[in-house]
Amino acid sequence: MADPPEGTTSEADEEIMGATYRALQEYGYADLTVRRIADEYGKSTAAVHYHYDTKDDLLAAFLDYLLARFVDAIHEVETTDPERRLDLLLDKLLVDPEGHRDLLVAMLEMRSQAPYKERFQERFDQNDEYVRYVLRTVVDDGIDRGVFADVDSDHVSRALMTIVDGARTRAAVQPEGADPGALATARRTADEYVDAVLLRDD
Amino acid sequence: MADPPEGTTSEADEEIMGATYRALQEYGYADLTVRRIADEYGKSTAAVHYHYDTKDDLLAAFLDYLLARFVDAIHEVETTDPERRLDLLLDKLLVDPEGHRDLLVAMLEMRSQAPYKERFQERFDQNDEYVRYVLRTVVDDGIDRGVFADVDSDHVSRALMTIVDGARTRAAVQPEGADPGALATARRTADEYVDAVLLRDD
Structure with a gap:
């Protein structure tokens, strides 16, 4: 990756990630091609390659970008009440992706390539x-x-991530407008699990 | 698909599926290429194409074959006691895939292509x-x-399938030898869910 002039990296990176x-x-x-990303960026493929040598470099950076966005979203959960906090975290994981099926499809494709791409x-x-x-x-x-x-x-953290990953896979491949949707089913399942396992009286 | 001589289809199909x-x-x-499938089959690519015009024809048939095998496996569950029967079904879904990570990886790749391949x-x-x-x-x-x-x-059937699909995705992408494994975690989670939701006293 070339070394761009000080001060412009962050803005260009942010635009390329978008x-x-x-x-x-x-x-x-x-x-996906670098050409198509460049078209969305409104610049040449050379301008993209100035920041990222290969498409895979760019996509690895994109996964970092998504993780950073998720960390930011977690920081928005300000309550320290455990029950309420867990509830809001599950909303971030299972309600917020609603309406972003195309991204879930692309993420599932990338995840299915993970065994081949370190x-x-x-x-x-x-x-x-x-997240765990x-x-x-x-x-x-x-x-x-x-x-x-x-x-x-x-x-419990692994059990909840199993439900979250099931929801991500099912939401990506379910027919448009499926009712009940995969995310809503998983949100309800996570609630039932939390009620049964964490909030049981004993 | 060409029409092969009576009586040989089933055996050749079975061999090609294997x-x-x-x-x-x-x-x-x-x-995956037809060449590689033909090499495993021990015959020419023409011999494969005699049965399946394209790789996608073959893979669609392969998914049918897996479904048929799963239906057979379900028929092996002979008990009619509901609790025991559900337990054995969850074993088929979450224990039997253990040791078949490569197939889980390939299935996840194919599933991630489902939005593009009707x-x-x-x-x-x-x-x-x-299964639901x-x-x-x-x-x-x-x-x-x-x-x-x-x-x-x-x-409940959708909740259990969310856990199953989460397990399939996580088992495909987890590091080799992960402990606890994704399937074992999901099997335990399904048990906790069944205990809490179906076997609760009320």
Whole structure:
């Protein structure tokens, strides 16, 4: 990656990430080209390659960008009440993606390539570890405060991520306008799971 | 598809499906070619094309073949006790795939292409509908017999399939030898869900 003049990187990167997002939504991963990203960016392919040598470099950076956006979204969850906090985190994971089916399709394509592309694998692993950490932390806090049952918080975080990943896969491949939608089903399932496992009286 | 001599179709089809299975496990979906399937089959590409015009014809037939095998596996579950039957069905879905990570990877790749390939989409939809039907039926039977709580069986079948699909996605992309494995986590989660939602006392 070339070294652009100080002060312009961040803005150009942000614009290219936005262009990548739109191009992925429009064409999906398999038909994505640097040409199409450049068209969305409104500049030449050379202008894109100035920042990213290859399409895979760009897509690895895009996965980092999505992870950073998700971290920001998590920081918006300001409540420290464990039950309420877990509820809002599950909304971020299972309600906010509603209406972004094209992105879910593109992400599923990229994730299916992770076993073949180490840089994709690293990003998806990092994302998964981060989200599980956030979930485990709120569960542990709830246990410490006596509002959640004394559960295996590592398992609970993995169980909830299983529901989240099931929702992502199912929402990507379900027919348009499916009722009930995959995300709504998963949100309800996560609630039932939390009620049963964390909020049980014992 | 050409019309082969009576009596040889079934055996050749079966052999080609086996060859496709092995080729998918070895190369994945993206690098699968009719040449590689023919090599596994031990015959020429022409011999494969005699039965299937295109690679996508062959792969659509392969998805039908997997569905038929799954239907056979379901028929092996002979018990009619609802709780035991549901338990065995969840084993078919979440324990039997253990050790077949390469196939899970290839299936995830094909599923991620379903939004672009109608014939893939049809097969995955059909599979999903069938499995949900089987799950709903055992839940309804358990409700009728008074051993399960009076739940929304359609939702429960979708909730369990969300856990199953989450497991499939996570098992495909998890590092080799991950502990706990994605399938084992999902099997435990499904048990917790069933205990909480179907076997609750009320």
